[in-house]
Amino acid sequence: MESCDQTHEPRMCDAALKRAFTFLGKRWNGIILATLQAGPAGFTELRRAVSGISDSVLADRLAELVAVGLVQRVVTEGPPVSVHYNLTERGRALLPTLEELTTWAEANLPV
Amino acid sequence: MESCDQTHEPRMCDAALKRAFTFLGKRWNGIILATLQAGPAGFTELRRAVSGISDSVLADRLAELVAVGLVQRVVTEGPPVSVHYNLTERGRALLPTLEELTTWAEANLPV
DNA sequence: CAATGCTACTTCTAAAATAGGAGTAACGCC
DNA sequence: GGCGTTACTCCTATTTTAGAAGTAGCATTG
Numbered sequence: 021m022e023s024c025d026q027t028h029e030p031r032m033c034d035a036a037l038k039r040a041f042t043f044l045g046k047r048w049n050g051i052i053l054a055t056l057q058a059g060p061a062g063f064t065e066l067r068r069a070v071s072g073i074s075d076s077v078l079a080d081r082l083a084e085l086v087a088v089g090l091v092q093r094v095v096t097e098g099p100p101v102s103v104h105y106n107l108t109e110r111g112r113a114l115l116p117t118l119e120e121l122t123t124w125a126e127a128n129l130p131v
Numbered sequence: 132m133e134s135c136d137q138t139h140e141p142r143m144c145d146a147a148l149k150r151a152f153t154f155l156g157k158r159w160n161g162i163i164l165a166t167l168q169a170g171p172a173g174f175t176e177l178r179r180a181v182s183g184i185s186d187s188v189l190a191d192r193l194a195e196l197v198a199v200g201l202v203q204r205v206v207t208e209g210p211p212v213s214v215h216y217n218l219t220e221r222g223r224a225l226l227p228t229l230e231e232l233t234t235w236a237e238a239n240l241p242v
Numbered sequence: 243c244a245a246t247g248c249t250a251c252t253t254c255t256a257a258a259a260t261a262g263g264a265g266t267a268a269c270g271c272c
Numbered sequence: 273g274g275c276g277t278t279a280c281t282c283c284t285a286t287t288t289t290a291g292a293a294g295t296a297g298c299a300t301t302g
Contacts, residue, residue, distance in 0.1 A: 034165055034233055037162065040232050044155065046156065047156045048152075050152045054148055072290095073289095074290050075250090075252085076254095076291085080289090098298080101298085102250095103250065103251090114232075114235055120227070121151050122148045122151070125151040126147040127224070128201075129150045129151060174280070175277080175278060184260095186263090187260080187283095190279085190280060191259095211268075211277095214278080214280090244302095245301085247298105249297085249298090250296095251295085252293100252294080253292105255291090256291085257290070258287100259289080261287085262284090263283090263285105264284105265280105266280085268277105268278090270276085271275085271276080271277100
């Protein structure tokens with residue numbers, strides 16, 4: 021990747037911020053993470069909480085968040101088998117930033 | 132809005148956070164805002180800085196950010212006419228959060 | 243014990259968003 | 273006058289997202 025050439029760079033390229041927006045820059049991911057702040061939730065519970073999301077996209081997003089290690093998928097063997105999703109430590113570490121974002125939005129984004 | 136019913140709400144719905152992710156949850160918007168941190172920039176300068184974005188989407192995003200009042204489009208009458216984009220006060224107010232996000236990503240997202 | 247409902251998905255198709263390139267108009271440079 | 277730059281718009285192709293339907297396992301109801 022030659023995109024981060026420092027020899028005469030006119031503007032910085034925040035590699036870390038770009039990584040963050042790889043998933044935060046997709047619809048629903050931020051909301052899913054914030055929803056999980058309230059504790060573990062199952063698929064249906066999440067679908068209800070994140071109103072407007074479709075099953076297929078929620079499944080996709082959860083898989084993605086699990087893949088990057090922000091969310092944990094926990095299966096409790098039954099019967100009945102139950103599945104729930106949980107924030108990992110890395111995921112929880114993002115919560116203060118999301119709260120700051122909420123505060124900013126309250127002050128700066130009109131309803 | 133009946134989506135924020137508190138009578139037996141299983142999970143909160145951060146209306147403000149949702150508003151924030153209306154545009155942050157779209158590809159490029161976060162990066163554009165962070166790029167503008169370094170000062171005003173013209174269209175071509177932004178396209179170069181935000182590597183990977185296409186002309187049509189950059190134009191779209193800028194119009195969106197101008198519409199929500201986070202970015203200002205300033206035309207300097209010439210000739211030659213020149214255009215540059217600038218963060219508004221509201222947009223600048225978001226920068227500390229973006230920095231925190233960067234710090235989080237550096238610590239929590241593998242390269 | 244069959245009918246219905248819930249959970250946690252997957253699969254399909256349609257609609258929307260994004261990418262990539264070409265085109266345009268105004269101006270500067272040589 | 274020919275070429276380059278800026279700041280876009282427009283068009284088409286690919287990718288993403290939405291929305292509905294289907295599936296498999298288990299529990300509840302009558």
